[in-house]
Amino acid sequence: xxxxxxxxxxxxxxxxxxxxxxxxxxxxxxxxxxxxxxxxxxxxxxxxxxxxxxxxxxxxxxxxxxxxxxxxxxxxxxxxxxxxxxxxxxxxxxxxxxxxxxxxxxxxxxxxxxxxxxxxxxxxxxxxxxxxxxxxxxxxxxxxxxxxxxxxxxxxxxxxxxxxxxxxxxxxxxxxxxxxxxxxxxxxxxxxxxxxxxxxxxxxxxxxxxxxxxxxxxxxxxxxxxxxxxxxxxxxxxxxxxxxxxxxxxxxxxxxxxxxxxxxxxxxxxxxxxxxxxxxxxxxxxxxx
Numbered sequence: 508x509x510x511x512x513x514x515x516x517x518x519x520x521x522x523x524x525x526x527x528x529x530x531x532x533x534x535x536x537x538x539x540x541x542x543x544x545x546x547x548x549x550x551x552x553x554x555x556x557x558x559x560x561x562x563x564x565x566x567x568x569x570x571x572x573x574x575x576x577x578x579x580x581x582x583x584x585x586x587x588x589x590x591x592x593x594x595x596x597x598x599x600x601x602x603x604x605x606x607x608x609x610x611x612x613x614x615x616x617x618x619x620x621x622x623x624x625x626x627x628x629x630x631x632x633x634x635x636x637x638x639x640x641x642x643x644x645x646x647x648x649x650x651x652x653x654x655x656x657x658x659x660x661x662x663x664x665x666x667x668x669x670x671x672x673x674x675x676x677x678x679x680x681x682x683x684x685x686x687x688x689x690x691x692x693x694x695x696x697x698x699x700x701x702x703x704x705x706x707x708x709x710x711x712x713x714x715x716x717x718x719x720x721x722x723x724x725x726x727x728x729x730x731x732x733x734x735x736x737x738x739x740x741x742x743x744x745x746x747x748x749x750x751x752x753x754x755x756x757x758x759x760x761x762x763x764x765x766x767x768x769x770x771x772x773x774x775x776x777x778x779x780x781x782x783x784x785x786x787x788x789x790x791x792x793x794x795x796x
Contacts, residue, residue: 510534510655511564513557513580514600515543517735518626519570521633522599522659524549529658536560557581558589566655567596573743574602582613592618597652599640601625601679601740603747604669605754607643611668620648623668625675627682628660629736636660641678643671676751679744683765683782685719686741690786693727694793704728723783732777732784741782742769 508531512523515537527533527549536557537543543553554560557580561567567590571577577600581587590596596619598610604623611621622644632638638660642649649656649664656662665674693703707724710716726732745766752759772788780787790796 508532508655509563509565511536511561511567512570513537513560513567513586514570514572515546516570516572517630518599518633520546521630522568522570523551525633525636525658526655527551531655531658534560534564557584557586561586561589561594562591564590565594566652567594568655569596569598569600571600572740573600574606574747576600577602577606577610581610587614587617587619590614590617590619593620595620595622595648595652597622597624597656599624599626601675601744601747602672603751604643604672604676605751607672608669611644620645621668622648622652623671624652624656624662625671626660627675627678631735632660639663639678641665641671641674643668643673672747673751676744676748679741680748680759680762682719683741683745683769684761685717686723686783686785687765687768687789689717689720689724690727690783690789693724694786694789694795698793698795723781726781726783727786730787732780732787734779734781736782738769738773738777738780738782738784742766742773745769 510526510531511534512519513536515535523533523535523546533551535543535546535551536554547553569577596614607623614621622642624640624642626638626640628638640660640662642662642664696706697703745762748762772785777784777787
């Protein structure tokens, strides 16, 4: 298939590379062109504008920073008018459900179908093609997208437009909150004289075990906070969750607290680190290295 990918970052790059390897004709664009250029050796066609990248695309995938950037790239740079009628836009960025519904309504006026399909699994999932893809939209549109999406991971249709983003917010609430729980627990054990690496090992397989304990807990034990999922992105997703909660009249006190903790960590200089560096902020608060 002819596929355009707009946004070649930590996630977009391995996704585009996998689609090239699967035999699709992949057109790529990124605001910083140098990030997209290495994909040329995988067979991708690199474009200087987003509108050029989508002109022949049966499916356009966006993997952009936030809803404001999606809005700018699609509706302010002429990209929407360059998509041809009958094509499909799959937004895999993490934005708010209300933004997704608005984008779907506006792009439909151009005769373009829309799925919101944010992902979980991080860069490793993108490289291995086992992302969890949460989809909002119609079953028919998801069916026509499967040839492309199956290269990237496993899809689940969770409801109409906007529900994919709602599921992603749930994912990020659980991730962000659980990172905080793991960090605080391991630090308490360290303060009390236990070996946090051994504590992590001891509770593996019990009710407290989780993907967060395994992956982020290991990063905490090793003090390895090289960015896989940036702290700023985690905070953005928690803020989107709180905005959605407010729009729904829903009280989310736990998410509110964690958003504050991530914000304070960013203010303390941990802005460019992995989201698991919340551990470093909690250590700082307790006077621990």
